[in-house]
Amino acid sequence: MMNKHFFAIFLGLAYSSLFVVGFIVNSAALWAFIAQRASWTDTHIYMFNLVIADSAFILFLPLRAYDAFFCLPKTTFCTFLLYIHFINMYASIMTTTAISVHRYLVIRFPLQARSWRKKKEAAFAVCLVIWILLVTVCVMFRKENYPDKLWTCYERCKDRPLKPLVMGIMVSLGFTTPLVVIVFCSSQIICILSKVDNISEEKKSIVDMVTANMVVFIVCYTPINVGFLVNYFNVLPLNWQFEQIPEHIYLRIAEWIAATNCCFDSISYYFLLKQFYS
Incomplete structure (x- = not known):
């Protein structure tokens, strides 16, 4: 069994490295978007919202690393950190889903997309609704992560699982539904563009970007949601050493893998900004 002190150091270094890279x-993406703000399209608005979600997530990673090394005390500040963590993670998921739907509609219905005059306003409204929805859900279920339910600052007690409604929202609405939408939209985009004769370099870039985004989403967010379900249904006896069981280790690693998405989103930024600066 992995030594818990070694594993804590490993997690601390992993989150520290992720913070530096992220x-x-x-920061580079944020600067690039702000520099070209006069030429923003609806796509830029979605992408900027993704940058904001990822940047806010990254700013709190040093505390996650510190907790791995030294263990933060269980206070209401931990509740705040948990909700910041999940709000920004799910903001990234929902924004990525909105971007996938937007790309699909533009490619599937190009004439209608060109005639729509309020695309920027619609994009801004979608992003605003995402943040309002996430904050509302967190306020409604704020007691679920109060200090008395926490085992450590970033972890719940094993014998105090989330309510079924909360788990259902997280796994079904927070992951499964976005996954189905992203896979459908991405597959349709790839299929449509692949059938085009003499496909241009720009369209090849779109296919590459869409494929990469879909793969990254699946790889980053599938492990943690599997971990949520396993952790929820497999309640072990209280006399087990919770911090040393494989299930616990898997969930901690899966959370880090999900966090790496804040760096992989740069794939989308690269392709979009490349078109602007080329």
Whole structure:
């Protein structure tokens, strides 16, 4: 069994490295988007919202690393950190879903997309609704992560699982539905563009970007949601050493894998900004 002190150091270093890389990547993306704000399209608005979600997530990663090394005390500040963590993670998921739907509609119905005059306003409204929805859900279920339900600052007690409604929202609405939408939209986009004769370099870039985004989404967010379900249904006896069981280790690693998405989103930024600066 993995030594818990070694595993804590490993997690601390992993989150520290992720913070450094994520901070550099997202700072560069944020600067690039702001620099070309006069030429923003509806796609830029969605992408900027993704940058904001990822950047806010990254800013709190040093505390996650510190907790791995030294263990933060269980206070209401931990509740705040947990909700910041999940709000920004699900903001990223929902924004990625909105971007996938937007790309599909533009490619599937190009004439109608060109005639729509309020695309920027619609994009801004979608992003605003995403944030309002997530904050509302967190306020409604704020007691679910109060200090008395926490085992450590970032972890719940094993014998105090989330309510079925909360788990259902997280796994079905927070992951499964976005996954189905993203896979459908991405597959349709790839299929439509692949059938085009003499496909241009721009369209090849779109296919590459869509494929990469879909793969990254599946790889980053599938493990943690599997971990949520396993952790929820497999309640072990209280006399087990919770911090040393494989299930616990898997969930901690899966959370880090999900966090790496804040760096992989740069794939979308690269393709979009490349078109602008080329």
